[in-house]
Amino acid sequence: MVKGIKGVVFRQVDPTARESGLSATNRLVIFMILAAVAAAVIETEPTVSAGRETLFQALELSFGILFSVEYLLRLWVADLNPVFGAAKHPRLKFVTSPASIVDLLAIIPSFFAFADGATLMLRFVRFFRILRLARLGRFSRAWRDLGEALHSRREELFLAFSLAAFTLLIASSLLYWAESEAQPDKFGSIPRAFWWGIVTLTTVGYGDVYPVTALGKFFSALVSIAAIGTIALPTGILAAAMSDVMQRRREKPAD
Amino acid sequence: MVKGIKGVVFRQVDPTARESGLSATNRLVIFMILAAVAAAVIETEPTVSAGRETLFQALELSFGILFSVEYLLRLWVADLNPVFGAAKHPRLKFVTSPASIVDLLAIIPSFFAFADGATLMLRFVRFFRILRLARLGRFSRAWRDLGEALHSRREELFLAFSLAAFTLLIASSLLYWAESEAQPDKFGSIPRAFWWGIVTLTTVGYGDVYPVTALGKFFSALVSIAAIGTIALPTGILAAAMSDVMQRRREKPAD
Amino acid sequence: MVKGIKGVVFRQVDPTARESGLSATNRLVIFMILAAVAAAVIETEPTVSAGRETLFQALELSFGILFSVEYLLRLWVADLNPVFGAAKHPRLKFVTSPASIVDLLAIIPSFFAFADGATLMLRFVRFFRILRLARLGRFSRAWRDLGEALHSRREELFLAFSLAAFTLLIASSLLYWAESEAQPDKFGSIPRAFWWGIVTLTTVGYGDVYPVTALGKFFSALVSIAAIGTIALPTGILAAAMSDVMQRRREKPAD
Amino acid sequence: MVKGIKGVVFRQVDPTARESGLSATNRLVIFMILAAVAAAVIETEPTVSAGRETLFQALELSFGILFSVEYLLRLWVADLNPVFGAAKHPRLKFVTSPASIVDLLAIIPSFFAFADGATLMLRFVRFFRILRLARLGRFSRAWRDLGEALHSRREELFLAFSLAAFTLLIASSLLYWAESEAQPDKFGSIPRAFWWGIVTLTTVGYGDVYPVTALGKFFSALVSIAAIGTIALPTGILAAAMSDVMQRRREKPAD
Incomplete structure (x- = not known):
């Protein structure tokens, strides 16, 4: 049991740190992922988004900042996780792990929050926002079980x-x-x-x-x-x- | 085995009073529920109900009276049922049980038998009449088994x-x-x-x-x-x- | 093992007379049932039946005569079948058994072979001809097994x-x-x-x-x-x- | 283990010669079958095949030559296969086996590569090219298992x-x-x-x-x-x- 503020952060941000259940931060991240996806879905409906472009841009930027903070915190405490801690460069191993790449990719769409150039590019970015759902996989053992069974x-x-x-x-x-x-x-x-x-x-x-x-x-x-x-x-x-x-x-x- | 008229009524109106099977009154109540739902369904068809408004209103009122009588009888004998009888106020416990609330709600639509105001209200009441079917759940153990399995x-x-x-x-x-x-x-x-x-x-x-x-x-x-x-x-x-x-x-x- | 011509007829017409398999007559009856149904189906197609009414009437009459002969033969040997033979009046029991009633009903449509009155009546008779398929049930144990399982x-x-x-x-x-x-x-x-x-x-x-x-x-x-x-x-x-x-x-x- | 060039060819062209897995030649044949079917499918799309008739004819001819070479090689080494080798005339037994007949039929469409007569004939030949897929059955034990189960x-x-x-x-x-x-x-x-x-x-x-x-x-x-x-x-x-x-x-x- 790691003590100090780093230990607290680790037990808050890493879903594998606790024996069972999810921390308050994990629950908040799950909620944020669902909210970000819901916002991306609703924004496509012109009757809703017309005249509210700034609101949706602000929302998207907020999600981007929050996901970035969570990513940096997890990068900081990566050496406490046994999977990454055993490696020579725990943080490098964390950054190159598939789950972390998914997390990093989930931050990228926020940089395009204010982009309104080519329609096709915009639509691709929108689709990417919805793929943030894939991050949820990290929090559930049931998905991994189903994947293994298949x-x-x-x-x-x-x-x-x-x-x-x-x-x-x-x-x-x-x-x-x-x-x-x-x-x-x-x-x-x-x-x-x-x-x-x-x-x-x-x-x-x-x-x-x-x-x-x-x-x-x-x-x-x-x-x-x-x-x-x-x-x-x-x-x-x-x-x-x-x-x-x-x-x-x-x-x-x-x- | 409770004797007297109260015991007879109890064994007639409470589906849990008998070890197996349903009493004649229970069978009649099931038939009445099905008939009330059938009437509510058929009444919506304008080619059938046109010119027969009074007939359908009379039917609905009859169902309301019969359901009320059954409810009051069950309220009267509630203290003989071991589930309610063990409570301090058997009748209060009966009135507040989920099944009894469903039964009470099933009586309400009859008060609107003569209402012909707002169409939306009328349609809502009609829909409610069909939900009377939910009362049938009380008579069947199979539904509870399926619910538990799910x-x-x-x-x-x-x-x-x-x-x-x-x-x-x-x-x-x-x-x-x-x-x-x-x-x-x-x-x-x-x-x-x-x-x-x-x-x-x-x-x-x-x-x-x-x-x-x-x-x-x-x-x-x-x-x-x-x-x-x-x-x-x-x-x-x-x-x-x-x-x-x-x-x-x-x-x-x-x- | 009953001897003489009656025994031969019994082993030919009664599907329960043999321990396994079907007699040549049984196979012929199955073929005739399928042919009669096929004729009834094809006759409804106007592009095929137009100008061939007499052919289809002759076919239908032939099926009727053959089904009648088979029915009479089975009636004759009914007392050899243990199911009917044990009764006081074997032939009466045969005539009133469900399977025999189906067989008798399958003969009736042939009497209407030449009828061309009311279209609705004609269509009802045609539908009846197709129900002759139900006779096949008598020849297969698989159907009975499925019926029992259901x-x-x-x-x-x-x-x-x-x-x-x-x-x-x-x-x-x-x-x-x-x-x-x-x-x-x-x-x-x-x-x-x-x-x-x-x-x-x-x-x-x-x-x-x-x-x-x-x-x-x-x-x-x-x-x-x-x-x-x-x-x-x-x-x-x-x-x-x-x-x-x-x-x-x-x-x-x-x- | 047969030695010499004939043994090498046998182990290359006969899918049953090896205990497990497929030889390089077998893999190439599978790829060629899939390519030939893909070409036959794509050729039917007029927007793709218009102006490229010669290309598709050349492709089809190439497949025909390669399938012929493989067939002749398998005919040559048929006596090394225990199934055919035990027969009096191993090559005759090979030629008359169902799988070899399928293989021979798969070569025929190539002879019609340059045919552009009757449309119906052409379409029939095209359909035949797609049936080349049936040759794949020879390479997979799973298909046989499924066939047996059915x-x-x-x-x-x-x-x-x-x-x-x-x-x-x-x-x-x-x-x-x-x-x-x-x-x-x-x-x-x-x-x-x-x-x-x-x-x-x-x-x-x-x-x-x-x-x-x-x-x-x-x-x-x-x-x-x-x-x-x-x-x-x-x-x-x-x-x-x-x-x-x-x-x-x-x-x-x-x-």
Whole structure:
């Protein structure tokens, strides 16, 4: 148990410092991440943001300053964390760890708070702000459990998605064959027919593309039935992976 | 076994008084709840209710009187119920119990049987009449079993719904990025793109919103595939919870 | 083992007479049922049946005569079947058994082969011809196994469908509340909103009805998410019932 | 371990020659199959292939030559493979094995690289090029495992698909009955109503066909609910089969 102000800061900013639960600072950071994402989402709605540009810029700047302060504090106490402390240069190891890179990247969008140049750049920065959510992963063991469960079944998932890709390719080729003359803009090539294939195999069925010829409807019927299997296989694997996570969490309930 | 008329009333109106099964009065109350809900549903159809306003008002008033009588009888015999009888003021405890508050709230709409003022108020009261169905929960142990099974898996459900919310947010941001210029009314902001995201991730796919640009279709295809996982996780958890309920009911079959 | 021509007929026409497998006559009857249903289906297509009315009438009459002959033969040998033979009047018991009633009903449509009166009557008779498929149930033990598995889980299925009905009712009431003014023809009453509710909760999503107001879209999003649970519960129960059937068939593989 | 150049070629071209993993040549062949399929898919897109016909013809010819060389090499070393070597005429047995026939068929489309006669012929050849993917099956044990798992549950799958076909037939007959007058082009015969039935039972729901009459909507609601079961049964069987594959792969992890 490290004493002094550095020890207090460590136990406040590092989510792994405490045996269980989250510190007040961790809770505040989680809240700030959610607030920053909510602000980034709401700002895109013109009926809300019109005339409030300064407010949203100030908010974004505040989030940037607060995230920077938290980052610097964690950099300062990095040598107290056993993972980084064991390295020769604890702070260098902290800076180059994947989680810290995510944290640093989450600060960058704030520098663009006042940018209003190219629309595409602005939209990219906005999207980046939303990816701040990825920082939340650091605070939850459940995500890591789920990630591990999926990783342990990567071969089965690869098999299931290969089968789905194969089904999609055959389905799109069949519909291209049957429909390319009747609907050249929608089925005029196999890549164009992929859109229909995805919409059908996932059973979303928007209704913007569907076969009109008898042969196309027949192939589409076969594909719709094949979709049951295409969905059943990954669903079964994912449900089994989730069941593993649940089992593991029951056995070590401390989170 | 309490004797006298009070004991008879108790065994008739309190669903917990008998070891198994429901009394004739309980069955009548269930029928009345279903009838009151059916009347409230049918009354909204103008082709049926036109010219029959008085009939529906009379029906609603009858249900109100019968529900009031049942409530008062249950209030009278509340001290015979061990749950309330152990309290200092059995009737006060009965009146303040959640189930009794639901029962009391179910009587209120009848006072508005003759109201025909503001349409919004009327619609709210109508909606309330349908919530009378919630009273049925008191008569069935199966609902409580299902509620407990879901409660015991609340962490997993929270994880699954967090993942779904995260997917929805990323999906809507991507589509906003790709489609906001082509379809500003449907994808002009991230909150607007949420509607598309929900319709796609749940595979409902009405077809009122769908991407039209190549990039939007590509992102939409990825989201549709992610939808399989988004649905598979809660489905797996709920199916496992249901399996728990089934197991529990087999072991104690008396209902 | 009954000898003589009656014994031969019995072993040919009664599917329970042999320990395993089906007799040549049984196989012919199955083929005839499928052919009769196929003829009834194809006859409805005007581009095929136009000018071929006599052919289809002759076909239907042939099926009627063959089904009648089979019925009479089975009536003749009914006393050899232990189920009917134990009764006082074996033939009466045969005639009044559910399976025989289905068989008799399957003969009736042939009497209407030449009828071309009221269109509605004709369509009803056509529908009846397709129900001849139900006769196939007699030849397969798998159907009975599935029926029993579903029967043993009827309580859970009732619970799941009650929950679905409750969700549908609340969903339709909410959308009626939100959308009845914007789309009176589609959401003008709760019964009208049921159609939207079914299309959304089953995730079919034709796209003929969908909410247009912000409140309606919000409620619809909640309902779409609730749909995951509404489908997950019966799916889990049915998959478990199917698993039971598979287990039972493994243990007694003779069919 | 066969020595000399023939042994080297055998270990390079035959995927069963090595205990685990794939040789450099096998990896190259897999890459070439994927490249040939990708080229066949991209060539169909007129905006890409216009003016690049010669490039695509050259590509197709190259694939044809390379596949031919690989085929001839495998034919040369067929006698070293224990499966073919045990036969009297190893090369004849190799040529007549299903996998080799698939390989030979995959070479044929290259002969049509310069053909630009009938469009239908061309489209058929293009489709054939995509079926080259089937050659990949030879390289993966996972596919065979999945195939065996499905084969072992063929009875249950037959039962589930019979039930689905029965539901489809009854559903289409009901909708034909209810909607044939209101929408003769879409529900004017039972075969025409099949398209609606498939789109509804698989919950794709494009929205090009849906009932408009009250009776049609009522039947459609029943069918949509039945769709839950129609999908649940094969989904359960397939998920169980997948679970078998996963179990088997865990037990013998060498692939």
